[in-house]
Amino acid sequence: MESGKARGISPRALFCALFAASPTTIPHMTELLLKGGRIIDPATDLDRTGDVLVRHGVIVALSDTPLSSAENTFDCEGCIVSPGLIDIHVHFRDPDESGHHQETIASGSAAAAAGGFTTVCCMPNTTPAADSRSVIDAIKHRATAAGLTRVFPVACGTIDRRGEVVAPILELVEAGAVAISDDGDGIADSDLMKRILSLVAASDSVFMQHCQDPTLTRGAAMNAGALATRLGLGGWPREAEELMLRRDLTLNRSIAARYHAQHLSVVESVIALREAREAGQPATGEASPHHLLLTEDACGDWNTLAKVNPPLRTAADVEAIKTGIADGTITVLATDHAPHPAQSKETDFASAAFGIVGLECALPLYREALIDGGVIDWATMLAMMTCEPAAVAGLDRLGLGRLEIGTPADLTIIDPDAEWIIDPATFLSAGSNCPFAGREVRGRAIATIIDGHFTSRQIGPSVEGRAVVR
Ligand SMILES: [Zn+2]
Incomplete structure (x- = not known):
């Protein structure tokens, strides 16, 4: 919109x-x-x-x-x-002075290319956080050096993502940030949020909100409900997401900043977003593979690989997200690719890190959930991975997300029926925290092209002999 x-x-x-x-x-x-x-x-x-x-x-x-x-x-x-695939929600953990992660812009770019992505937007929860021109410059520099994917930085809404002091948003956009977000956390303070939305509107950028009311999610590890109670885990109420989303949409009514709700997980959020869009707000929303294919049941045996933020919900929520996609309420597919070192997941559920890696298996997972599931067709699904995310992040202004004479030759060649088994051991990402390991899937990017150059070419049993460059 x-x-x-x-x-x-x-x-x-x-x-x-x-x-x-x-x-x-x-x-x-x-x-x-x-x-x-x-x-x-x-x-x-x-x-x-x-x-x-x-x-x-x-x-x-x-x-x-x-x-x-x-x-x-x-x-x-x-x-x-297809036009080169675009993922506007990834975590590349770079810069990382904490030493807690292994993913870098180089490894993340390689993973993106292998998954068919030509462009990604990386979230600002790095160390230090992306709240200054120097960090934005460093991200751009490292992405260019890695040379495999167009990486556009998203900058913080508040200094160090603490939710206390507004970041220099106009300067950060001028430096090259394509969006503003404190992803990993929502902006809890309403007055602060209002000021941020005004600055985002003034800079003609977009705010990407991680909708989570922090006062409702202290100690929460998975979806609140009978299963969390049985497992003895802190419950994450669905209202935590809806409350922040509805508050933002209310604040934004008079400001009309471009607003994007990340990783929607509950029925009520889809309803709130639908209402706002029908009322003419410039609001968009995204869905992630895991929220389309898994429910809280995946946490049932304390499987920490299924611990994500926001948490996996119920079958009714999955259906509501699919309905939101089918009726055009949700226009963007995004992975929320969040690599973690193995030890962050090989611990008890309550202590484990939130997040999964997604770039290298997103395409067949979307196919399974949306095309095989009869929700949408290939053209609509590719819109949600190309021109729609490009429009949200303003990348359409650069000619990205489309396949037209005169535009940059960013292209993804997809074998829609290639059958393969997801094996995180083969991922180019430094993270292998993926609950889809061992899943038999269909559909694969066999080649990824940027500016007319190959950044990835898959030669596997299902495609060997077909894709030949001479
Ligand atoms: Zn998030």
């Missing part, structure tokens, strides 16, 4: 932003022809079989009839050619 505000950003600033986020270490390929794939571009309602020609990193031709051979040809028959 658009705010309707003019987007005052100069062509030169656009170019600089895109250039800064462009990987530089990939070998240059002048010309690349993607042959015979099902080209889907949700942004332009394109869905047809044909060829895509890339020259000097830009899409120069789309054709129903075969184009003549180029310098490099990639056979896409039986595959989907």
Whole structure:
């Protein structure tokens, strides 16, 4: 949903932003022809079989009839050619002066590329937190050096994410932050939140809220209910999410900042977001793979891999999120990729860290929940992974999230029927905390391309011999 505000950003600033986020270490390929794939571009309602020609990193031709051979040809028959996938909610733990994590922008970028993602937005709960120009600069620098994914930083709403002092939001946006969030925590203080929303509106950025009323979740480890009681674990009430979301939407009524609710987990949040959107608020929301496929039952044997924030809920909540996706209330799919070292999970449930890794298995999990589940089709699902998240984070202004002549050749080649088994031991992410280990899934990104260069190519049993570059 658009705010309707003019987007005052100069062509030169656009170019600089895109250039800064462009990987530089990939070998240059002048010309690349993607042959015979099902080209889907949700942004332009394109869905047809044909060829895509890339020259000097830009899409120069789309054709129903075969184009003549180029310098490099990639056979896409039986595959989907999509705009590069975008995940606006990942944790790369970099910088990390705490020494508690192993993921870096380099390993996270490799994981993103392997999962089919060309662009990610990384959350600011780093050490130090992303509340200064120097940290934003460091993230951009490391992302460019890693050279595998466009990484756009999200900056803090408050200094050190403490929820006490408003961060220099205008300066942080000017430095390159594409969104503002204290993710990991919600902004509890209503007056502070109001001021932050005003600054976000003034900077034409977006606020991404982690909706959690902290006064209701002290000591909470999993969804409040009979199962938590039986396991002797602190219960996380569903109201903790709905209360903050409804408060924000109420505060934002007169401010009309772009507002994005992260990782929705309960029925009531979907209803609140639907009402706000129907009333014309520039509010959006996202769903995560685990909240679409798992319920609190996954915590039943004290499985710490199923400990996430917000917690896994009930089957009725899963259905409500799917309904919200089907009716367009929820427009974005995001992983909340949150790597943790093994020892953070190999402990008792109450002490274990919250979070799972998602980048390398998100695509088939979304397929299972949404396409196999009869909720939406491929084009709609890809919209939720390309043009819709691009619009939320303002990346559409850089030409990202679409597949059109003249746009950067960020592309994902998907074998929709590749069958494989999720094995976290093979992940390029430094984290392997994934409750989907051993799951048989369908659908895989077999190649990821940025600016016309391959950042990942999967050669597995199901795709070997099909995807050949010559
Ligand atoms: Zn969060």
